[in-house]
Amino acid sequence: MNRHPWLYPARVALLEAALAERILVIDGAMGxxxxxxRLxxxxxxxxxxxNGYDQEHPGDGRGHDLKGNNDLLSLTRPELIAGIHAAYLEAGADLVETNTFNSTAVSQADYGLEHLVRELNLEAARLARAACDAAEAATPDRPRFAIGVIGPTSRTASISPDVNDPGFxxxxxxxxxxxxRVAIDGLIDGGVDVLMIETIFDTLNAKAALFAIGEAFDARGARLPVMISxxxxxxxxxxxxxxxxxAFHISMSHARPLAMGLNCALGAKELRPHVETLAQVADCFVSAHPNAGLPNAFAEYDETPEEMATMLEEFARSGLLNLVGGCCGTTPAHIRAIADAVxxxxxxxxxAPSGAAA
Structure with a gap:
């Protein structure tokens, strides 16, 4: 994965320079x-x-409700997605994530829209990149970066979905x-600066994504930085x-990622010991974008921007972070508070490398 030159060497140089200088801020939750x-x-x-089907392609979505397919909004309501990117950038984000968490065929199959995978990734990448370009035009001394998100899919290669058949x-x-591979090619062609495999609950799924990334890089003879979360x-x-x-770090470090980190499922308080472990062993940059606390009885997140920022400031003061942001329940207000705090x-x-002199 690392034997090719950078696809965008100038952008990579800007990103590496920024990481050397300060803690970079990732955006918050898209969903x-x-x-x-209230769409x-x-x-x-x-x-x-x-009319109940995709009028631009033969494949279709017939017989499926599409409400809840947030990734589809990159095609049907692009101005809404662009506005969310802009709000996070205005709040202080250095990096924004594409609206592609479920832009794989296995996830889009729930809506009968498997044929849209490449287009979903391509257009979402273009929206994120355009938002970054607009933010950079307003503040030329501060580069912004588009992260191409590769989600976990709704299936797991390591675990049986049937408790009565553990081998299935x-x-x-x-x-x-x-x-x-289809999703990754769309993200790259759309102009993302970085690829991120995120919300990894099954390492074998992530290894499949890394293999596909390697294939895409080989086909182009060039590569992008890769983040793993x-x-x-x-x-x-x-x-x-x-x-x-x-163990997660050990099993994924062969990919030599730009950064490894943790996100989702837990709030900052619960995630802290695991980020500390990662910070002690990782030979790359470390990221964290936790949820806004744990969900309440109504599956809502109650942690305020100030509460979350206070906890993540402690992460930073303890030397644990290179990149920080938010996952479920976070908003531009959370990202603004976090950016101010760090x-x-x-x-x-x-x-230091093992065996290096003190």
Whole structure:
């Protein structure tokens, strides 16, 4: 994955220079912001799907409700997605994530829209890149970066979905690799600066994504920086497929990512010991974008921007962070508070190589 030159060497140089200088801020939740618009079925369909099917392609979405397919809004309500990116950038984000968490065939199959995978990724990448360009035009001394998001999919290669048949799998490595490859090519062609495999609950799924990334880089003879972000699912301190933060790092470090981190499932308080573990062992940059606390009885997130920022400021003062942002429940207000809290604090320093002189 690392034997090719950079696809955008000038952009990579800007990103590396910024990481050396300060803690960079990632945006917050896309889904949380979409929910605030209270969209209905017609909003999700837009003009293109108003007649009950995709009018621009033979494949279709017939017989499926499309409400809830947030990734589709990159095509049917692009101005809404662009506005969310702009709000996060205005709040202080250095990096914004594409609206592509479910832009894989296996996830879009729920809506009968598998044929849109490349287009969803391509257009979402263009929206994120355009928002970054607009922000940079207003503040030329501060570059902004578009992260191409590669989500976990709704299937797991390591765990059976049937408790009565532990050997059963509803997907496999090669099926995931092929699916991810289509999404990755769309993200790259759309102009993202970085690829991020995020919310990883199954390391084998992530390895399939890494394999597909390697294939895409080989086909182009060039590469982009790659970020990897896992998910500690509960108080066990492990991913769904059973790994601690340290084991997760060991099993993924062969990819030589720009950054490894943790996101989702937990709030900052619960995530802290696992980020600390990662910060002690990772030979790359470390990221964290936790939820706004734990969900309440109504599956809502109550942690205020000030509460979350205070906890993440402590992460930064303890030398744990190179990149920080928010996941479920976070808004531009959270990102603004986090950006203010870590401003001026030094980024985490890389650990010395094993055997290096003190």
């Amino acid at each position: 949380t912001m979409i929910q605030t618009h 209905d079925e017609a909003d999700y369909r837009g003009a293109r799907f108003a 799998r509803n997907t496999c490595f090669d099926a995931l690799r092929e699916d991810y 896992g998910t500690i699912t509960d108080a066990s301190g492990r991913t769904l497929s059973g790994q601690t933060a340290e 401003r001026g604090l030094p980024p985490r320093r890389m650990p």
